[in-house]
Amino acid sequence: MTIARNMAKWAKALKYEDLPDKTVHEVKRRVIDSIATSLGAYNSHPAKVARAKAMCASDPPPSATVWGTNHHTAPDLAAFANGTMVRYLDYNDTYLSLEPAHPSDNIPAAVAVSQSGGKVGKDMILATVIGYEIQCRLCDAASLRAGGWDHVTYGALSTAVLAGKLWDLTEDQLEHALGLAGVCNITTRQTRTGQISDWKACAFANAGRNGIFAADLARRGLTGPNEIFEGPKGLQNQLDIGGASDVVLGSDGDFMIDKTYIKFWPAEYHSQSAIDACLQLRPQIEGKEITSIHIGSFEAAVSIIGSEPEKLRPTSRETADHSMFYCCAAALTDGDVTLPTFDQDRLTDPILLDLIDKTKIVEDAELNRGYPKGIPNDVTITCADGTRVNKRVDFPRGHAGNPMTDDEVVAKFRRMANGVMSDADAEKLLDEAWNLDKMEDITPVFSHKVVAK
Numbered sequence: 001m002t003i004a005r006n007m008a009k010w011a012k013a014l015k016y017e018d019l020p021d022k023t024v025h026e027v028k029r030r031v032i033d034s035i036a037t038s039l040g041a042y043n044s045h046p047a048k049v050a051r052a053k054a055m056c057a058s059d060p061p062p063s064a065t066v067w068g069t070n071h072h073t074a075p076d077l078a079a080f081a082n083g084t085m086v087r088y089l090d091y092n093d094t095y096l097s098l099e100p101a102h103p104s105d106n107i108p109a110a111v112a113v114s115q116s117g118g119k120v121g122k123d124m125i126l127a128t129v130i131g132y133e134i135q136c137r138l139c140d141a142a143s144l145r146a147g148g149w150d151h152v153t154y155g156a157l158s159t160a161v162l163a164g165k166l167w168d169l170t171e172d173q174l175e176h177a178l179g180l181a182g183v184c185n186i187t188t189r190q191t192r193t194g195q196i197s198d199w200k201a202c203a204f205a206n207a208g209r210n211g212i213f214a215a216d217l218a219r220r221g222l223t224g225p226n227e228i229f230e231g232p233k234g235l236q237n238q239l240d241i242g243g244a245s246d247v248v249l250g251s252d253g254d255f256m257i258d259k260t261y262i263k264f265w266p267a268e269y270h271s272q273s274a275i276d277a278c279l280q281l282r283p284q285i286e287g288k289e290i291t292s293i294h295i296g297s298f299e300a301a302v303s304i305i306g307s308e309p310e311k312l313r314p315t316s317r318e319t320a321d322h323s324m325f326y327c328c329a330a331a332l333t334d335g336d337v338t339l340p341t342f343d344q345d346r347l348t349d350p351i352l353l354d355l356i357d358k359t360k361i362v363e364d365a366e367l368n369r370g371y372p373k374g375i376p377n378d379v380t381i382t383c384a385d386g387t388r389v390n391k392r393v394d395f396p397r398g399h400a401g402n403p404m405t406d407d408e409v410v411a412k413f414r415r416m417a418n419g420v421m422s423d424a425d426a427e428k429l430l431d432e433a434w435n436l437d438k439m440e441d442i443t444p445v446f447s448h449k450v451v452a453k
Helices: 003-013 021-040 045-054 075-088 103-116 121-141 152-166 171-183 199-219 235-239 242-246 269-285 299-305 324-334 344-348 350-357 365-369 406-417 423-434
Strands: 290-297 359-363 377-383 388-393
Touching (some): 021 423, 103 199, 121 152, 121 242, 350 359, 406 423
């Protein structure tokens, strides 16, 4: 049995009734969180471009909608536009393992195919669990980053399976969908290297678009390459991901979505514990002149957000929210990290740049041992008067080891909806999302009017 066939058998057999209440509830939290991040990003440049592209095509109902509108389009285009909005702020959820990822990127694909297939809320919930499961188990199996490949490569596979489940594909068709998605969606990590561009917001959205396209082709009878994982030119050999052979998918209430993390601050996840530490230290040094900031960290954080010269002088929002230097300087200066932290005029703020120049980030062997169970960052700040303060944080707010409450998730949603959606629509949307499992038509949840600027 091939790895793809094993995934197909598991997805085909999984039923909504197999999901424990806590997992269903977690999906609802992630839907609310994903809509929140899409609202916060709604008027961004990448979101406008992606929506315009999706709205070039029309598809009569039942079909997918562009979130915040009543425009119906093809499911792959809807997933691309909505996925770009969810991802742009780098504020959607996270999973850290051998490969880090943002598994709520799967949700726009699950929504789009559910709408186009006339599926109910329970179907969409089940598909979301499947997307999280495939992506996160592959992240546990092998690192793509180590070889210079991007984590969204796994996303084309996860979205192909969830789409195939929603379209009631057979095991054979699901296996072909994985072959079709896997053979042509191997992506490089240049997306997240150096000065970061608009494309970062679109990378998984594009993988999701292609995963849906692959499942649709398989649904129509197209076959995909055999042994997409273990073949001589398959993913295992080409990407050095041999651990995929050992993937065991969820059962008996053990599902990966329950092990992922919601973001408390709108910044790359490896920086969350450093931000947390800086905010806890700030009251102790307020009014003092900082002479140095030393951050002990782990390899993934140093490599991704703590070493490249571009991270010392970010010129775009995308680079700034992937700079631990910048995020920590802002936390110490402003007492928080929020969406305006990354406004263009802040990127050249001399106060922030001065603190960045006083910051050193170093890899620490002990902290490496604490990852990925936690994300340990150890911050030491020294001041001109001799004051020296230290704080280590392993589990920042929102981590599975320190989870956000439902009230905190709702508060995040309301912050992102403020000024973009009416208060009445925001409250109605929340009520619908908390009752997603009871909805016969999920479209209203994603079609509340948004103020586009």
